[in-house]
Amino acid sequence: MMGGRFMAAVTLKDVAERAGVSIKTVSNVVRNAPRVSDATRTRVLAAVGELGYRPNPSARRLRTGRSGLIALAVPDLGTPYFAELAHHVGREASSRGFTVLIEETRGDAREELRLATGVGASLLDGVILSPLRVSSADLAPVADEFPLVLLGERDYGSGQVVADHVLIDNVAAAREVTAHLAALGHTRIGAIGVDEQRSATSRQRLEGFQQALHEAGLTYDPRLAARVGEFDRPNGLAAMRTLLELPTAARPDAVFCFSDLLAVGARRALYEAGLDVPGDVALAGVDGSGEALYATPSLTSVVPDKAVISALAVDCLAARIGAEGPLPYEVRIAPHRLEVRESTDGVRRPLPG
Amino acid sequence: MMGGRFMAAVTLKDVAERAGVSIKTVSNVVRNAPRVSDATRTRVLAAVGELGYRPNPSARRLRTGRSGLIALAVPDLGTPYFAELAHHVGREASSRGFTVLIEETRGDAREELRLATGVGASLLDGVILSPLRVSSADLAPVADEFPLVLLGERDYGSGQVVADHVLIDNVAAAREVTAHLAALGHTRIGAIGVDEQRSATSRQRLEGFQQALHEAGLTYDPRLAARVGEFDRPNGLAAMRTLLELPTAARPDAVFCFSDLLAVGARRALYEAGLDVPGDVALAGVDGSGEALYATPSLTSVVPDKAVISALAVDCLAARIGAEGPLPYEVRIAPHRLEVRESTDGVRRPLPG
DNA sequence: CGCGGCGGTTACAACGTTGGAACAAGGGAA
DNA sequence: TTCCCTTGTTCCAACGTTGTAACCGCCGCG
Structure with missing residues (x-):
């Protein structure tokens, strides 16, 4: 029976009753829609605060078609590079109001493709994919249908760009x-x-x-x-x-x-x-x-620069998610630098700290 | 408008029309509910296959109160231990039909508590938390209200168990x-x-x-x-x-x-x-x-044994999510072993492979 | 031959939210 | 004064799914 587990969730209806307005008005307030007088707004916000209202993501998603969820698909989290990337992408995404779902593809082409096509397309708004096995050609039919950003792996050979790319040179x-x-x-x-x-x-x-x-x-x-x-x-x-x-x-x-x-x-x-x-x-x-x-x-x-890579990737994806129709594909280059250490020049360098 | 992005999602209704049955029957088939004749079942499954139907998680969640989403909250993905753990938990969870959301707490007590209380409780079915800062006392009021499993950190001192624990000795x-x-x-x-x-x-x-x-x-x-x-x-x-x-x-x-x-x-x-x-x-x-x-x-x-830790944790959580009311808290011990290597006994051991 | 029961199916109403249209109340221009 | 327009609010319907209850045969029992 009704799953709210043990506690009953606070809904728009509860807030509306408390504030003495209609459900829709509360909805307008929490979504920062225009056309709400300051008086009602403050009254509603007070009720929201008192009751501890939190919008129900599933209902929102069902109605709007947006989940606020994006996936980062990497071959393997055990690889420090991907773990760090996941960290940065998480930061970037949450600063834009997205939640990140991290998926491991294990370098499996089918899995990569499955992710790229949006898994439960109904669960995700978009995907940032770090492909290992999947090629541009495989992705060509997909990218138009689902917001997708690729990390690295631009296939210079084919010259064909089938999705947004973020990479270093x-x-x-x-x-x-x-x-x-x-x-x-x-x-x-x-x-x-x-x-x-x-x-x-x-x-x-x-x-x-x-x-x-x-x-x-x-x-x-x-x-x-x-x-x-x-x-x-x-x-x-x-x-x-x-x-x-x-x-x-x-x-x-x-x-x-x-x-x-x-x-x-x-x-x-x-x-x-x-x-x-x-x-x-x-x-x-x-x-x-x-x-x-x-x-x-x-x-x-x-x-x-993993921070820049992540920021560019999330930017791209957010733009694509926000767009109404198809957008031209972009290729963005993130900076890198060579850090010379003991293993090449043999100069002993105590680590700072 | 309507967010389905570029492609129109296939719904139960579409499948029902195709198979010539009611929406509810299709629902019964995809959920493996009893009381469906083999004839209709195969007919419906055929339609499902042809149309490529995928259930809409948001609608499901809205109706049932379950999202199939659990979170793994760790201090930092950059730490190999947590990255590996995330990998195993992901495996375990998907074998049980859950999707894992990985969150980094950055060792912030407030963030840990926020996760433990279920963030958008309406988004998650449960949380596996690897606490760093948060104490048993902080969690006591929470664990009853939301399915929560803690990794490590059993507070032997207080002797008080406020949630399921999985840990090594x-x-x-x-x-x-x-x-x-x-x-x-x-x-x-x-x-x-x-x-x-x-x-x-x-x-x-x-x-x-x-x-x-x-x-x-x-x-x-x-x-x-x-x-x-x-x-x-x-x-x-x-x-x-x-x-x-x-x-x-x-x-x-x-x-x-x-x-x-x-x-x-x-x-x-x-x-x-x-x-x-x-x-x-x-x-x-x-x-x-x-x-x-x-x-x-x-x-x-x-x-x-991270695989065992993950399996136990997901098991515990799944049990708690499936349960109707409160369950007694369990403490489960996962095995470990000491691996002696060069840094203590000085014996040169070429790595296998 | 009617009646309870059961396997199989369907109709209906929700879940919490939001888009759109409808609606009330004022304010200025005619 | 009337009419239109703006501003703020409410009402209604829908998103895709599932629980409940109802329904329709059909069997076997009395």
Whole structure:
């Protein structure tokens, strides 16, 4: 029987009776609609306060078609980058009156697509998706029907934009890191995180990597480009172990890892092999995670501005939700910076604090 | 107008027309209610499939008072422990038909209380709260009115149970770690993470720590018990630096950190001081995070079974949501195990994989 | 042969909210 | 004075769903 659990919820009707006005007038007050005299407004607000009225989101949603709920879909919350992102998106969203539902896709393409199409489209107003497997082509038929913002993964190759995108300039970021390694005198620079097939991010970082090698007059040795499935610690560990199996002369003297977790795994492999970082092999990653900062040695990393990324994403989504009809798709670039730490230049830096 | 965005949602009515039955019958079918003949059932299900009908959660909620939405409120998603927990809770919940809303309390007592009382009680069916600041006393008036499960933090001191609790045996866990350190021959064992005022978890771990010291015939030196605000990396770093400022003879030769992040911070401080782990100082933490496993050296840690914790928590909550009236409060203990790694016994262990 | 019971179905009324139209009360222009 | 317009308020209907009660056969029992 009626689910209000143990306490009876206060409704517009209760407030209306208390204030001696109609239900609709109370509704007008709580929604800040115009056409309400100051006298009634204060009277109603008083009643609202006394009774502790809270609008019923379900009824609202049913009537208006808006739930105030958006989802953030990420591959995995265990990845610090996504956890931090979730944190920022939550802040941004609540400052705009949205509530965020965090979903894990586990890198499953079907799951990603399901989220992108709005799950219970009737539950969500929109989705911010960090795609891993799903491609622009898969999303093309979807984006027009449901407010969707993609994080990263713009498919430069196809040139086709099928949704709003927020990303950092991955090519530039990779170029900067690699140039940094080259400037330190490394000549056999490797990369961990190649995954041409599936991940656009990976492709872009590889491209920046190759550009920088070229600009530094170095040649790209495919043996030094390690493929991985996910950007996690175990893959970093395995990839670095593989690189260390190369003949001594062919081994890398520096490695650019496409994520901090990969770098952490790679660092662990070097530790187990008894090699020094950066003495024997220099190491750099991407993400600006706390884990990389506190590693021993601290790991050089590209730090994307997650606050800006989140703000842009929520902005985009809010605009799309608020819009009546289709809007042109936007691609917004968030800033990043290269943070040089012990794992590349070897300079001891006590952490502040 | 009408918010269905761009596409028109399929409703029971549409399905009913298609199947040539009444709305209510369709409703009965989709809810798996009894009293539906197999013939009609299959006919209706066919129509459901063809039209791609999805029930409207808001309408359901409005009618039944249930939203199928539960919240997991944790202090901070950036903490790997909570991120992992969120992952498991999400799995457990969706297997029971719930959707999880993840909220960050940022360790703010008011925010915790707000969540515990159900925010928009009309939005959520229940809450799983990992409290940091809020006490049993604060929650006492709340728990009866709204389904609530607390993770950890059972206030043994007051002896008063005001809600369902799911936790590991913190006292035993701390005792095991400390006994392990003592068994290795350490005599000046320190602790990082003391916070008697606010955190019950911290109190329990301190108690287990002291018990083990006593059992090993060691005396408790308050100078070796470092206080912290949050269980994060910067606090671990700062605390260990403070311990290292003690006169040489008074310095710890082993430290039990109340979280893995504290241990990571402590390890960093030792690294900066040029000290060896575990040669100069042995280090152990709690949480079983991947970060501790991949650290160099890998950090010994108490690994709580997060899958079990999550399952128990969701079970409890589901029972409470399903119940008609008040239920007796339960306290459930999840298992943990001590994982000995390089940071205490010094034995090199290549990671598997 | 009528009547209770039961399996299967339907009609109706809510749940709390909001958009739109209708309605009362004043205020100025004709 | 009448008429229209503005301002504030109320009434009505609907959003999609489900609980309750009613309904319609049909069976088997007395």
